Amino acid sequence: MEIRQLKTFQAIVNDGGFMKAATKLGYAQSTVTGHIQAIEEELGKPLFDRIGKQMVLTEIGKQLLPYANEIIVLMEKAIQLPANKKEMTGTLVIGASESLTTYRLPSVIRTYKAQFPRVQIILKPLTAEDMYEELKRGQLDLAFLMDKLITNEELCTIPLVTEKxxxxxxxxxxxxxxxxxxxxxxxxxxxxxxxxxxxxxxxxxxxxxxxxxxxxxxxxxxxxxxxxxxxxxxxxxxxxxxxxxxxxxxxxxxxxxxTKEDRIKTQMIYHKNKWLSPATQAFIKMVEEEAEVWKKA
The missing domain is CATH 3.40.190.10 (Periplasmic binding protein-like II)
Known part of the structure; x- marks a missing residue:
């Protein structure tokens, strides 16, 4: 079982089908089908049932998914081990609401990129609902949201500033x-x-x-x-x-x-089970420092 096959399996589940997974991963649909067939042959059982036009996970598919997610995360950890410990590398995937993407995060990202130029940042403008889903799937390293304080047993929430x-x-x-x-x-x-x-x-x-x-x-x-x-x-x-x-x-x-409204907080969120890479930890620290400036503005 190869890591690329598990990534294909994860993409089909997360993106809702073979065709969407092929588009996301840059594969031909036949390649996606081949990856799934290879896993199924190794396990001896199908991963999906086709019900109408929908692909639904079988019981073995449901059991495999958390292991696939964990293996992919472990691989990402290994990739982000820098050859030169003085130079940060890796990829940081951030989800944020439109207001924070536009008005809060650009200055942080500019400072971060100046300090860690080899870290790739992927900034995804998302609704709150989409952020929660992608955090739970492990697709986001960090999420930033303006909302009342989030309390969720699966998520770690860091309040940054009360928005006027x-x-x-x-x-x-x-x-x-x-x-x-x-x-x-x-x-x-x-x-x-x-x-x-x-x-x-x-x-x-x-x-x-x-x-x-x-x-x-x-x-x-x-x-x-x-x-x-x-x-x-x-x-x-x-x-x-x-x-x-x-x-x-x-x-x-x-x-x-x-107004006197004081329940809207800008907050930084990550999944409690998500591994915080050195690149992620550095970004969290930088955001917390910048938030002290936001509080005084």
Whole structure:
């Protein structure tokens, strides 16, 4: 049984089929089929059942999967042993929400790459749901998320900073906003939401409910940058982490009304059973140092 065959098996399970695994690994589909057949011949039992158009793990496939994952992780450990101990090598796979990919991590990655140029960093913008799945599958070394504090027995969570949250309006809209808590937004305001599943969308909806504010018109955005531009041009109002709009606020391009919301944390997460390579440990240390700067901003 070869490591490439086990990687193929893992990819089929994680990516949902032979064709997707072939695309991901850069193999012909016949090669993927050959790898699985080789494992099945060695074990004497099939790894998958075909049910309709779906490939479902057999019992022996389910038993093999955790061993395959562990063997692949062990191989990664061996690869990341540097020939020269003074020079860090390896690959670091990081998942992060769009806001952190854009506003928190770039400076850390720049500093890290300057210090460890031979470490390859793969940065994957992911939703919270996808991050949890990839952490559990061992596909991510680290994940970064803005959310209420995550508690999960399989994951190790390191809180980094409590994010300041703001109601964000155009300068023209801010002049029309009511003074009382019930009328804190004009009655006809368009509410601009981030995507469903986003933590601060949930808290925005709670704030609106608290103020007995029922929006008549809403729009949903997947991109904070697009959402900000719509606010600036007067399309509507939103609720965002201050770090994502601070530059525009300081430049007087929009108005921020700071809130007392303090449950949104930027946090660093990894699986408790995931081996922390020297490259990963160095990145964790660097992020924790940078987080001290974030707290003072």
């Amino acid at each position: 949250m703001a109601l964000v309006l155009s300068n023209q809209q801010a002049k029309r906003a009511g003074k009382s808590s019930k009328d804190f937004l004009p009655a006809d305001e368009v509410i601009l939401y981030t995507e469903r599943g986003c933590a601060y969308r949930y808290f925005f909806e709670k704030i609106l409910n608290t103020h007995a504010y029922t929006p008549n018109n809403t729009l949903e955005f997947w991109s904070i940058e697009a959402l900000k531009q719509c606010i600036i041009c007067g399309l509507g109002a939103s609720f965002l982490p201050l770090v994502t709009v601070k530059k525009e606020w300081m430049n007087h391009e929009l108005t921020c009304i700071l």
